[in-house]
Amino acid sequence: MIRASRIVILAGVAAAACGSAPRPAALVALDGKMKDPAHVARVQAVSPELYKEAEVYYAKANTAYDDGDTKTIEFYTDLASVTMATADEHVRIADADAAVEASKGRVSTAGAAKTEQDARLADLSGRVARMERIAQLQQQQQLSAADRAQLATELAKQKAATAQLTPLAEQKALLDDASAIPLAAARQDSRGVVIALADLFKPKKTQILPTAHGTLKAVAELARKYPGYQITVDGYTDSRGNEAANLTLSAARAQSVAQFLVDSEKLEFTRIKSSGHGAENPIADNSKADGRAKNNRVEVVFILP
């Protein structure tokens, strides 16, 4: 009994001695947390059990402080601080969960907005496509009209120019144009304008050499430019050899040229006739090689209308 009384007295003395001691820093920090109204309200709203628990520890720490019990102060201050920190983590978890929910709402709203804008875009795209198609068609029509107008103008000019040409003037123009054809010799006689073409074939052959195609194309172009003329293709040989063979060879060569003009150059076949004349009507001396080369020829004659 005496011992017990002595202990109580000693404890009281110790408590009185510590009660006036400075408040520990950790407890002061905890004071700030426990007395911050906004913080407390947030923690209480999210995690009331943890706050209640922290309050109990805090109260015990304060009681220990009043009692001057340093070890118990430290113990409960630590428990209260950690418990409040745990509550703070729960607050952050709640904030994160709220952010997730808010994001779901944003996704939903954005999805609806996108659906709406997709539909709007599709509608507008359709309208624009239709209008652009109309614009394109109108432009094409305008271009066609322009083309037609240009063609009509050119046609009228050509008709006017043709009308102004006298037959003689046209014949002269044709002769001038024929004279401009490379590797060809043009002249005028009673039939019309004659274009003599040599070096179209290998000796004794009837197949046109590829090197002669350009000359024949130029002849075809002339035919198209002067559509009023019928065309006769006449084949000739030099005087050597059998007369019948020469006749056959010249006819075959004339036929090859006429065929080229019709098949390759698409001239109307009704405009063109061909015939072979063998060694008739030489235009050079058959006793000389260069003369014979000139006599081996095909003449394209633009017959006067």
Place this chain on the structure above:
Amino acid sequence: MLTRKLAMTAAIFAVSAVSAAAYADDDRDAAHYTSAFEKLGTSLAETQTADTTNVAATDVERVRTLVGQGQAFVASEKLEEAALILQRAQVIARFARAKVERVGAEARAAEATAGASAAEKAAADVKAQADAMQTKAKDLEARGF
């Protein structure tokens, strides 16, 4: 000298008195604390596994130290000390778990926020396209189409 001795005695008595007051009615035995520390160790391992960012590494280490100390107290039949250690370790372990959960929640929130932003951008992009198309349509309409 006498005063210092008295003060020290009083202090020891005070701690013991508080502890005794708090746990005097605790009739739990050593087996209870052994089991409690084992469970805490298991729980701590789960927390550590889940803690991919090491946000709670310090707390886990602290709890592990406390568990070791507590088990030592149990072994030496100092159950009151073991009880205090257990309480502190449980509170810190709970804090560690909350930290790990919070990191996960914030990661999910960041992902969801990014997803929402992407969805909003997609909607805004389509709206911009639609607005441009509307301007084009008005232009064509103004030209009489």
